[in-house]
Amino acid sequence: MDNYIVSARKYRPSTFRSVVGQKALTQTLKNAIDSNKLAHAYLFCGPRGVGKTSCARIFAKTINCFHPTESGEACNECESCRAFNEQRSYNIIELDAASNNSVDDIRTLIDQVRIPPQIGKYKVFIIDEVHMLSAAAFNAFLKTLEEPPHHAIFILATTEKHKILPTILSRCQVYDFQRITTTDIAEHLQYVASQEGITAEPEALNIIAQKADGGMRDALSVFDQVVSFSGGHITYKSVIENLNVLDYEYYFRLVDAFLQNNVPQALMIFKEIRDNGFEAQFFIGGLSRHFRDLLVSKDPVTLPLLEVSESVAKRYGEQAEKCTLPFLYRAMELSNRCDLDYRISNNKQFLVELTLIQICQITNPVTSAPENPPLQKITPAPNAGQTVSPTTQTPNTTTSQQTAGTTSGVTQTAEPQAAYRAATIRPTTFKRDIPAAPTQTRKAAPPTRISIHQKPAESVAEENTSTVQTVLDTPFTAEALTTAWLEYAKTIPTEVVLVNTMQSCRPQLVDPKNFVVSVDSQIQVDHINEHFHELMSFLQNALKNNQFSMQLRINQPGEKEIIFSPKDVLMKMIEKNPDIKNLYDTFDLEIA
Structure with missing residues (x-):
């Protein structure tokens, strides 16, 4: 009984024509042989099982052939070809760098390079898995790889090109092998099946080709496995059962x-x-x-x-x-x-x-009224007899107002703070200067309840009649406003930027119903706006007044208040009254 040979070895390519899926690359190698323009070093890189080592052997066999065919293939009849086919050729030396990766192994190889070929023109050294060489071995190999004898040709093969030293890459012609397509693998499997007398369904071979993921050696190994399972008749069902593949059905x-x-x-x-x-x-x-x-x-x-x-x-x-x-x-x-x-x-x-x-549910989504409808943006219409000024914008200045418990035409009530945030109400306008005119008397609008959900008109009407906001108008001083302002900053210790902003930017009372806060940047404006409703609610409760408004103003460049040192103050005083200098010198005073 003959020894069984797996398909991956039995049908290993022996000519350029039998290499599957690398037509452009094999044609380049054939043209180089025909024109006698051979490089001294080649690097074959690509995924596993795509024919790198096979192409290296075919290339080494062809360049030493005495009578190559017109198509650029080896004749398989001369002494060099017969020696190669019988695995007794001394012109082709293969080194497995995975197990021979030391400096001593490379030195032994370099010693063999000096010996010229006995039969043929070239002595070819095929180093497989070259990326496994140590750094010292690479360095020992550099000089020989760059300037080898005229009879020596090196073919390096690797699956991990990125591990090769740049100094090695620069000395080689690099050939990138591509993954073999599913169609090419399936066609080759069909050829192997016909040679072995095996019947196979095209769908079954296609599944094997997909499982191989671009490697012909993997495909042939899986093919042998399925043949053993199916007994020589490969069906789609037997393949998916043996390979544990989910049926596309x-x-x-x-x-x-x-x-x-x-x-x-x-x-x-x-x-x-x-x-x-x-x-x-x-x-x-x-x-x-x-x-x-x-x-x-x-x-x-x-x-x-x-x-x-x-x-x-x-x-x-x-x-x-x-x-x-x-x-x-x-x-x-x-x-x-x-x-x-x-x-x-x-x-x-x-x-x-x-x-x-x-x-x-993509083509026919289920539509049902949820218990909590989605949040809706509130754009209430102005009440009768009330004029709402449109929002204007000018650069570098921001003003946020809340007057008479009304925000942009919507009366604020005792809704939870979450409702304010969900409603996304940003009562922000932009002004260049702070108005110095006396406060205008505004007519209080009828109270309106803010809701984050859409409700029937009847329900809204009932809530409007049942909910009435209490108007608070207790007078307060600038000191009370500053105290309440800093007290709110203590309630938000995690908001570091906002706390620093509130501590450095104190409110300035313009009149009994308006105060302004001067900030340095738009970022500070955004942080205050983010907590606007909570801040205003806190100030209203602390001051027992909900009839005031707040304005935010961004300082212009150079407008920020200048802080003088004690020495600067003294010099200013001396400029206005020179006698102060005599007093300073007489008593030998010093600035603390």
Whole structure:
């Protein structure tokens, strides 16, 4: 009985033509051989199982062939080719850098470089997994790699190009091998199956190609595994059963349920998937990929991105016609969000089921009046007989007003502070100068209740008649205002910026009903505005007065108050009265 050889070794490429998925790269190497323009060092890099070492061996065999064919391939008949095929050639030396990565190993290699080839023109050194060499070995190899003998050619192969020293990269011609496409892998598997007398369904080979993730060696290994399981007849069912792959039929059924807004059916399909032993995160990842495939199936331009067999591609096209683009965009977003939240979720099954329910409701969302309707921005109309001045803006100046318990035409009542924030009322206007005119008497508007929810007109009318705000007009002094201002700063110790602003910027009483606060920047204005309603409510309670207004003013450059030192004050006094200097000198005074 002959020894069994795995397909990855039995069908390893022996010519440039048999290399799968690297047509441009192999053509470049053939042209270099035909034109006799060979470099002294090459670096083959790329993912695993894409043909790097195989191409290195084919290249080494071809450049030493005595009678290459017209197509640029080795003849396999001359003494050099026969020695290579029988693995007795002394012109090709392979070194596994993963296990021979020391300086001594490189020195031994350098000694072999000096010996010319016995048969053929070149002595080729293939160093596989070259990134495993130590830094000292790399440095010992530099000089030889840069200026080798004319008969020596180095071919370095690696899967991790970023670990190669820049000094090595600069001495080599770099060839980047690409991942092999699913179509190319499936076609090669079909060729191998025909050579082995194995029947295989195209869908089954396509699943194997997807599982290989761009590596031909992985694909051939999985192929042998499935052949052993199926007994020589590879079917789609046997592949998904052996490889534990989730059948795309589940996803087609799920999307049909989504389009029909059938939540129970979607949940039952998910239960069936879990009963078959599939992880929920694996399922949600496949669902995201299915939505992506449906999206690329809707446009002929993106159709090449669909890496499935023709029969499956036809099914994707039929289902994609039923799906709208907004549905697919939203479904992809929900499934991706579920995938991101899966690891941190305490109830993973509920998270996936909730996602399925949300996807079912995309085309026909459930509309029901919630107990707490969403927050609404309040823009109340001015009352009869009351004039509301429009908001004006000028640079660098901000004014926030609250007068007679009314904010921008809305009367403030004893609503909770959260209601003020939710209503997003910012009674902010902008002024260049502080008005010095006496306070104008304003007519108190009928009290209006602020609500963060929309309510029927009848309910609002009842609340307006039942809620009346008490008008407080107790006179207060500038000292009482400053005291209340600083007391509020003590209640917010965590708001460091606001506390510093309130301590450095004291209110100045302009008249009994107005005070102004001068600040230095817009940032300070924003922090005060953020706590505007809480601040005003606190001041009203502390001063027992709700008939005043506050204005914020940003200082202009150079306008900030200048603070003089005691010596500066003395000099100013001497300028106005020179006798003060005589008094200062007579008594030998000193400034404390």
